[in-house]
Amino acid sequence: MANKALSLIPQLWFKFGLVRLWRLVPRPLRRRIVARIIPLPKRAGRRLAAPQAPVLMCGFLSSPLGLGWSARLTRGLVEEAGMPIRDFDIGHAFATGERDAALPDATGPATVLFTFNPGQFGYALQFLPADILRDKYIIGYCVWELEQIPENWLAPLSLVDEIWVPTHFVRRAFENAGVTLPIRIVPHIMQAPAGLAADRARFGWPEDAFVATVVASLRSSLARKNPLAAIDAFRLAFPRQENALLILKLGDSHLEAEALAKVRAHIGDDPRIRLLLDTLDDDDMWTLLASSDAIVSLHRAEGFGLVPAQAMLAGRPVIATGWSGNLDFMSDDTACLVPAKMIPVSDPSELYVAPDLHWAEPDIAQAAAHLRRLHDDPAEREALGQRARAGIETYFREAKAPVLAAIRQWKSAEES
The missing domain is CATH 3.40.50 (Rossmann fold)
Incomplete structure (x- = not known):
């Protein structure tokens, strides 16, 4: 044992x-x-x-x-x-x-x-x-x-x-x-819970505000998840005290004090940018996404992109870096893909030590333009969310069938 x-x-x-x-x-x-x-x-x-x-x-x-x-x-x-x-x-x-x-x-x-x-x-x-x-x-x-x-x-x-x-x-x-x-x-094949609905009161968010949300674990590398870029894009999109909020749902902050301090310093005293450090169970995480107007993932690299996929299933528009694993289930028709240039990997946390490899540096100005457009055009925001849901449901449905068929061919010891 x-x-x-x-x-x-x-x-x-x-x-x-x-x-x-x-x-x-x-x-x-x-x-x-x-x-x-x-x-x-x-x-x-x-x-x-x-x-x-x-x-x-x-x-x-x-x-x-x-x-x-x-x-x-x-x-x-x-x-x-x-x-x-x-x-x-x-x-x-x-x-x-x-x-x-x-x-x-x-x-x-x-x-x-x-x-x-x-x-x-x-x-x-x-x-x-x-x-x-x-x-x-x-x-x-x-x-x-x-x-x-x-x-x-x-x-x-x-x-x-x-x-x-x-x-x-x-x-x-x-x-x-x-x-x-x-x-x-x-793929990480999933579906949204039945009856999923927004509940802004659960998180203390105003009902009339435009809410953009970032979800990241600080144990997964601050440099890779790149929430600081989302802060920069939000401020560029909304330079004045407009009725818009940026929510940073950051996991494992108690284990990554230095990373959290960098985030706090970047936020400064901007009251429109809120930290959510609570640990949420699966149901609450779905509710968080459903309660948002847009999900932002300006990652430098993703193996899959679990949160963007969940957001699409919840019918929410996603602004995401147009590079790495998330491109398996995202297109310009189903998401706001942000162009990026490739830069050498540099990660102060040393989780990713590969200076001979590259990852993405998303275009902050383009991300800000996506945020502004989604804020100004609720109809397009809703239409994009619906296209996102339809697109990823089709992707998961087509990916699921061959995987289930392969697993069902596994035999028991008695049959072998």
């Missing part, structure tokens, strides 16, 4: 604030230290030639982070395909989930779905049963935001038999690194 002593580390580090000291160590050195302390285990037993039931879902199943949404959405696909599932929720190991319950049995032939990235394999496996790698077919559901995956992902990929990714952009990132494993594109 999982190493009990190791399982206490995240809770203790966050409880006593030691994580802040750990983060003073440069991120590349931290990765080397972890790799030395927690070596990658080897697979035991036989490798199954093909996926088969049951499916062991391993990931941050109770986490509000994007990886948590990814795990739950992937689980939903497997469940809809009729496969028996055993859940292995290890969000607590990364201080992202709430549960720390006993894990189910992992013995016997099965398909394992890791819904976290290869760089996390070694650490995550310390919290999973020893038999999780024995006599299994292993699929890694992986997401990356640059044009090539990190070199330190290649060794952990020796543990998996197949890779799932959400977009063509991410598939190319693996192929550009020379990965030859089978790669299947499995």
